[in-house]
Amino acid sequence: MTALPMVVPEAGLPAKVTIYEVGPRDGLQNEKSVVPTEVKAAFITRLVDAGLPIVEATSFVHPDWVPQLADAADLMRGLTADLGDAARQLPVLVPNQRGLDRAVELGLRHVAVFASATETFASKNLNRTLASQFEMFEPTIRQALDAGMDVRGYVSMCFGDPWEGAVPVEQVVAVGKRLLDLGVGQLSLGDTIGVATAGHVKALVAAFADAGVGCERLALHFHDTYGQALTNVHAGLQAGVTTYDASAGGLGGCPYAKSATGNLATEDLVWFLTGLGIEHGVDLEAVVAASAWMAGQLGRPSPSAVVRALADTAG
Ligand code: HMG
Ligand code: MG
Numbered sequence: 001m002t003a004l005p006m007v008v009p010e011a012g013l014p015a016k017v018t019i020y021e022v023g024p025r026d027g028l029q030n031e032k033s034v035v036p037t038e039v040k041a042a043f044i045t046r047l048v049d050a051g052l053p054i055v056e057a058t059s060f061v062h063p064d065w066v067p068q069l070a071d072a073a074d075l076m077r078g079l080t081a082d083l084g085d086a087a088r089q090l091p092v093l094v095p096n097q098r099g100l101d102r103a104v105e106l107g108l109r110h111v112a113v114f115a116s117a118t119e120t121f122a123s124k125n126l127n128r129t130l131a132s133q134f135e136m137f138e139p140t141i142r143q144a145l146d147a148g149m150d151v152r153g154y155v156s157m158c159f160g161d162p163w164e165g166a167v168p169v170e171q172v173v174a175v176g177k178r179l180l181d182l183g184v185g186q187l188s189l190g191d192t193i194g195v196a197t198a199g200h201v202k203a204l205v206a207a208f209a210d211a212g213v214g215c216e217r218l219a220l221h222f223h224d225t226y227g228q229a230l231t232n233v234h235a236g237l238q239a240g241v242t243t244y245d246a247s248a249g250g251l252g253g254c255p256y257a258k259s260a261t262g263n264l265a266t267e268d269l270v271w272f273l274t275g276l277g278i279e280h281g282v283d284l285e286a287v288v289a290a291s292a293w294m295a296g297q298l299g300r301p302s303p304s305a306v307v308r309a310l311a312d313t314a315g
Pocket of ligand 1: 026029059060061062063065066095096098099100114125126127154155156157189190191192193221253254255256
């Protein structure tokens with residue numbers, strides 16, 4: 001039986017949190033080797049079965065830019081054959097109209113565009129300027145909304161940029177507001193290189209509130225480079241944010257930001273929320289088992305402390 005923490009709630013935190021699983025996309029986009037399509041499909045199926053309410057499956061980006069996810073269409077076709085309509089509800093990244101067309105062809109319902117808060121990362125990740133990235137997003141978002149799809153908007157480098165250093169919160173808010181004005185439903189604020197600290201998280205959420213964007217429109221997306229991800233979640237909870245991106249087993253990074261390391265591990269987040277008595281709906285033992293299995297496929301141990309602590313006991 002998997003150990004669970006004692007439940008001791010803390011006053012003032014949300015009663016319920018949504019975990020937005022990004023391991024199959026943010027995790028596997030960054031692997032040196034290309035993971036076979038059937039292994040990706042099995043990983044996704046196990047994560048869905050573990051009760052994760054949202055599992056971001058892959059990216060419809062240029063295959064030369066991210067060869068690890070070049071099998072996106074085959075993966076989604078295979079998952080649709082296995083899972084039926086549930087597979088069409090899995091979100092995917094689309095940077096532009098070409099990516100959206102590929103998702104629409106497969107009948108997918110949830111897409112996410114990804115913007116940069118900085119000039120340098122817009123150039124490196126999207127081959128666009130800070131301003132011209134919106135020319136790519138505007139028709140993509142409009143077309144998706146017209147088709148009745150749901151669109152999430154990521155903003156990267158919200159807490160610091162490896163080329164530009166500090167990123168002013170006003171700059172992040174301006175990019176986020178542009179995406180919301182274009183019609184995205186939820187903004188995911190990315191700490192792409194894992195440099196955020198708790199006060200900064202609260203300051204950014206407060207800056208969005210001052211700009212009229214409530215925390216119900218926000219998600220937080222932490223990478224764990226400096227071991228601050230859970231502390232940053234705690235700060236986000238205190239600020240009222242209820243959606244957190246996480247990656248099973250702590251897989252992750254960004255191929256266009258070398259200093260990006262693994263995401264906040266889903267298991268570490270589940271353990272933390274469970275201890276606080278915050279409802280999340282995820283079966284810890286089943287996620288640990290999925291991550292331990294995936295670590296075996298990748299040939300190296302998971303960086304997640306909770307996976308390391310529990311892997312031997314998970315079924
Ligand atoms: P580009 O070279 O400027 O593209 O790349 P283009 O619009 O000039 O088109 C050039 C050719 O690519 C054309 O083909 C297009 O059809 C084709 P041609 O006419 O020459 O034969 N093309 C495509 N093919 C397939 N799928 C597509 C697509 N788009 C164009 N979607 C582009 C611009 C955006 C495509 C490129 O920069 C790209 O793919 N970037 C993706 C980078 C990426 O995936 N990064 C990782 C995800 S972001 C992340 O991890 C951060 C996040 O986790 C949050 C955080 O942590 O901060 C989300
Ligand atoms: Mg990321």
